[in-house]
Every structure is written in structure tokens, then in C-alpha cells.
Amino acid sequence: MKVELEADKCVASGQCVVAAMQVFDQDDDGIAILLEEQVGPGLVDDVREAVAVCPAAAIRLVEQ
Amino acid sequence: MNRIVVVGASAAGLAAVETLRREGHTGTVTLVGDEPYLPYDRPPLSKQLLAAEREADRLQLRPAGDIAALDLDLRLGVAATGLDLTGRAVRLADGSELPYDGLILATGVRPRRLPGEGAHVLRTLNDALTLRERLAPGRHLVVVGAGFLGAEAAAVAWRLGARVTVLEPAAVPLAHAVGAEVGRVLSQAHRDRGVDLRCGVTVTEVTEDGVRLSDGEVVEADEVLVAIGSLPNTDWLADSGLTVGDGVVCDAYLAAAQGVYAVGDVARWYNPLFGTSMRIEHRTNAAEQGMAAARNLLAPEGRKPFAPVPYFWSDQYDMKIQAYGFLRGHEEVAVVEGDLDERRFLAAYRTGDRVSGALAVGMPPRAIRRWRQTIAAGAAWEEAVPAAA
Ligand SMILES: Cc1cc2nc3c(=O)[nH]c(=O)nc-3n(C[C@H](O)[C@H](O)[C@H](O)COP(=O)(O)OP(=O)(O)OC[C@H]3O[C@@H](n4cnc5c(N)ncnc54)[C@H](O)[C@@H]3O)c2cc1C
Numbered sequence: 001m002k003v004e005l006e007a008d009k010c011v012a013s014g015q016c017v018v019a020a021m022q023v024f025d026q027d028d029d030g031i032a033i034l035l036e037e038q039v040g041p042g043l044v045d046d047v048r049e050a051v052a053v054c055p056a057a058a059i060r061l062v063e064q
Numbered sequence: 065m066n067r068i069v070v071v072g073a074s075a076a077g078l079a080a081v082e083t084l085r086r087e088g089h090t091g092t093v094t095l096v097g098d099e100p101y102l103p104y105d106r107p108p109l110s111k112q113l114l115a116a117e118r119e120a121d122r123l124q125l126r127p128a129g130d131i132a133a134l135d136l137d138l139r140l141g142v143a144a145t146g147l148d149l150t151g152r153a154v155r156l157a158d159g160s161e162l163p164y165d166g167l168i169l170a171t172g173v174r175p176r177r178l179p180g181e182g183a184h185v186l187r188t189l190n191d192a193l194t195l196r197e198r199l200a201p202g203r204h205l206v207v208v209g210a211g212f213l214g215a216e217a218a219a220v221a222w223r224l225g226a227r228v229t230v231l232e233p234a235a236v237p238l239a240h241a242v243g244a245e246v247g248r249v250l251s252q253a254h255r256d257r258g259v260d261l262r263c264g265v266t267v268t269e270v271t272e273d274g275v276r277l278s279d280g281e282v283v284e285a286d287e288v289l290v291a292i293g294s295l296p297n298t299d300w301l302a303d304s305g306l307t308v309g310d311g312v313v314c315d316a317y318l319a320a321a322q323g324v325y326a327v328g329d330v331a332r333w334y335n336p337l338f339g340t341s342m343r344i345e346h347r348t349n350a351a352e353q354g355m356a357a358a359r360n361l362l363a364p365e366g367r368k369p370f371a372p373v374p375y376f377w378s379d380q381y382d383m384k385i386q387a388y389g390f391l392r393g394h395e396e397v398a399v400v401e402g403d404l405d406e407r408r409f410l411a412a413y414r415t416g417d418r419v420s421g422a423l424a425v426g427m428p429p430r431a432i433r434r435w436r437q438t439i440a441a442g443a444a445w446e447e448a449v450p451a452a453a
């Protein structure tokens with residue numbers, strides 16, 4: 001599945017990093033960056049958690 | 065458990081219904097919301113939306129297709145008006161009755177107001193759009209209340225070229241929340257820009273020309289924004305038998321009664337991590353609580369206490385403020401990194417002998433994320449903040 005990030009909505013909360021460290025990081029201003037765009041079954045649950053907790057609705061997980 | 069009703073279609077309610085589906089609930093899920101819109105995000109209302117940097121369509125929490133995929137019985141634009149706890153049914157303003165097996169209350173809060181007509185408040189999309197239309201260069205905005213909401217709105221109005229006056233009853237804005245020292249530093253940001261911040265003044269009413277203070281003085285204004293806190297939306301639960309007292313009172317599992325949960329701004333629950341009951345008006349808490357309550361409702365035998373480290377942020381002028389923990393009632397503040405006067409610092413908060421919170425302004429993300437762990441672990445102050453001990 002593909003992870004989409006709308007960085008301009010990101011409020012730098014870091015919740016996604018807490019939920020899915022292998023997929024998200026933050027730059028020096030705290031804005032989220034994607035470490036992986038494609039995630040396999042092992043990480044999908046973590047990313048779903050990140051989607052759910054992101055306070056800016058900036059993350060989406062899309063089926064391909 | 066077949067029929068689940070969620071009342072309140074915003075951040076917390078949405079998180080609840082999404083989690084119900086994610087956890088495999090296939091029965092009916094009814095989502096009731098009195099606003100006519102699909103769930104949208106509130107924090108941008110006092111930031112990007114007010115500044116006209118982002119439009120309403122980008123505030124939707126989920127695209128319409130994602131909402132449709134949840135297969136909800138969606139009742140928007142209709143308020144819940146009553147709850148029959150023994151009969152297990154929610155009454156709606158349109159006269160319909162929704163029987164339920166499980167119920168999640170997510171009705172949030174509404175702004176406190178002042179006597180008198182014509183002032184703005186800032187809670188809904190409509191509120192924000194109305195205020196935005198009235199802000200223009202040279203117009204005089206009086207903001208009553210220098211809390212987070214008032215400070216954010218003042219900052220945006222200033223940026224739009226309005227003349228801004230902020231009236232605050234406390235001697236130091238936000239002192240009860242973040243401590244006097246930090247509050248002083250944050251409020252200096254207003255004064256640096258020429259925003260007229262007047263502390264220790266109490267507004268008694270909104271008048272035709274502006275606002276009246278307790279000493280009788282009238283402060284004239286083109287527009288008035290009242291940002292003096294909020295009241296939980298629990299009126300409709302008054303005779304329900306639920307315990308209501310500054311929010312719906314819940315246990316550590318977020319349960320207000322058998323099969324009834326409350327989440328988000330409206331919920332007052334016992335947080336075992338801090339050993340105290342709290343009601344939190346933070347965006348991330350709404351989502352986390354919605355998720356936790358949905359899980360507890362579906363699997364009562366495996367239910368977990370909700371014991372998070374609260375998090376919030378606020379954007380004021382060029383400052384991004386971030387905090388973890390429960391700062392209210394703290395007994396000591398220590399600056400552990402950076403410099404208060406440069407408005408680039410990290411402050412730690414002590415309650416009892418523990419680290420109860422951390423607040424950062426202008427610090428790199430890792431600096432504050434580390435403290436989340438410290439607070440979650442219930443770390444002793446003397447070990448975590450050696451310089452202060
Ligand atoms: C302008 C603004 C800026 C903010 N900025 C920040 C920020 O920077 N950082 C941060 O952490 N938090 C911020 N917040 C707080 C955050 O938005 C809230 O914590 C969050 O919206 C709470 O979500 P909720 O779903 O619990 O409640 P709400 O978002 O209040 O939603 C409750 C919903 O229930 C509806 N409702 C009420 N009564 C009924 C009824 N009887 N029947 C049916 N529906 C009903 C309401 O109309 C509303 O749509 C901000 C809030 C505002 C207003």
C-alpha cells in the first residue's frame with residue numbers, strides 16, 4: 001500500500017513517528033518526512049495508527 | 065453488540081467510528097452530528113483558515129469517499145436531545161429515536177460567552193468564516209481572553225493588518241496553564257508587535273461600541289472576539305442519569321455507564337498515569353480517546369485504561385509552542401534547554417516529585433519528543449532535571 005503525506009498540513013506533532021518509526025521522521029522544523037512510500041503488510045497497521053492519530057489529517061494510506 | 069451510536073461528528077467521533085470498523089465491527093454504526101458538515105478540523109480555524117491561507121474544503125478530516133467506505137448511518141445537521149439510559153436509546157431533534165447496544169458521546173464543548181450582542185466566538189467553521197470576513201487592515205479587533213485561542217486569533221489578525229487589543233483578567237496570560245515565567249515570555253510576543261495587551265482587566269459585557277470593563281470604561285472596537293474558555297456540551301444529558309460535572313464523568317476506561325463511553329473535549333476521565341481526573345481540550349487527545357473507547361466498547365473483557373501523555377501545540381506569530389504532559393497544578397518550572405528571552409527553550413514541569421510536563425518553543429522535534437518518554441515513565445524530577453534538584 002502507498003502512504004501519502006500532505007506536508008503543508010503537517011503541524012509537526014510527531015505522532016506519526018511515535019506510531020510508525022520506520023515510515024516517518026521529522027525534519028529540523030518538525031515537519032514529517034516519509035522514509036518509505038510503499039509499505040508491506042508488516043507496517044500497514046502502524047501506518048493506519050499514524051493516519052488515525054495525526055492531528056492534521058495529513059496522512060493517507062491508499063490501496064493500489 | 066449490533067447497533068452502536070456515536071454522538072458528535074468531529075475529531076473524537078470520527079476516530080471512534082473509524083476504529084469500530086478497523087476492529088471489525090460489522091453492525092450498524094450511526095454517527096450523529098448537529099453541524100451540517102462532514103467532520104472537519106478545528107485547529108486551522110484560528111490559524112490558516114482565519115489567515116485565508118487555507119480554504120474550508122481542505123479542512124475536511126477525511127475525503128467523502130473514505131467516509132462513505134465506513135458504511136455509516138450518518139445523521140448530520142441534527143442534534144441529539146435526550147438519552148434514555150435504561151431504555152438504551154438516543155432521542156434526536158427530528159423526533160427520531162436511535163436504540164443502541166453501545167454508545168459513545170463525543171459532543172465536545174461550546175464557547176463561553178459574555179452578556180451583550182454582536183461579539184464573535186471561534187469554535188466552528190461558520191464562526192471562523194464570519195470573523196475572517198470582518199478582519200481587514202486598520203480595523204480594530206478587541207480580543208477578550210489571552211488564552212491559546214485568543215492569542216492565536218490576535219496573531220493572525222495582526223498579520224492581516226488589523227489593529228489588535230487583547231484584554232485579559234489575569235496578571236499574566238496563561239500563567240495557570242504554563243506558569244508565570246513562560247506566560248510572560250509568550251505574552252511579550254504580542255507587545256513586540258504592537259498588539260495592545262492589557263492584563264488585569266475584566267470585561268463585563270459586550271456593548272454596541274465595543275466592550276465594557278468592570279470599572280465602567282468602554283473599550284471601543286470594530287469587532288469583538290470573546291475567547292474566555294468553553295463549556296462541555298452536556299445539557300442534553302441533564303436528566304439521563306449519567307454523572308455530569310464539567311464534562312461527562314468517566315472511569316479510567318472512559319466508561320460513563322455500562323456500554324456508554326465519552327471521548328474528546330467533553331470527557332472527564334481518570335488518567336491513571338497522573339493519578340487524577342482530567343478533561344482535556346487537545347486535538348490529539350480527541351483522536352486517541354475516540355480510538356481507545358471504541359476498542360474498550362467492542363472488547364470489554366480486554367479493556368485497557370486510557371493513560372496517555374497529553375500533547376498539544378499552538379502557533380502564535382513565529383512561535384510554535386508544543387507541550388507534553390499535564391501542566392495544570394504544577395509546582396515548579398525549570399528551563400532545561402535554550403533561553404527564555406530568545407523564545408527558544410524547553411521547560412520541564414514538576415508536580416509532586418515527578419516530571420509532569422514539558423513545554424518547548426522553537427526547539428527541534430527530537431528535543432521535546434524525548435520528554436514524552438520521561439513523562440510516560442513517571443520519572444523522578446531529581447533524576448530527570450538534575451540541575452534543578
Ligand atoms: C479554533 C480552535 C483552535 C484549536 N487549536 C488547537 C491546537 O492548536 N492544538 C490543539 O491541540 N487543539 C486545538 N484545538 C482543540 C481541538 O480542536 C479540540 O480538542 C477537538 O476539536 C476536540 O474534538 P471533539 O470531537 O472532542 O469535539 P468537537 O470538535 O467540539 O466536536 C463535537 C461535535 O459534536 C457536535 N455536537 C455537540 N452537541 C451535540 C448534540 N447534542 N448532538 C449532535 N451533535 C452535537 C458539535 O457541534 C461538534 O460538531 C482548537 C480548537 C478550536 C476551536
Ligand code: SF4
Binds near residue numbers: 012016017030055056
Ligand atoms: S502526525 Fe501528522 S501532524 Fe504530526 S508530524 Fe506526523 S504528519 Fe505531521
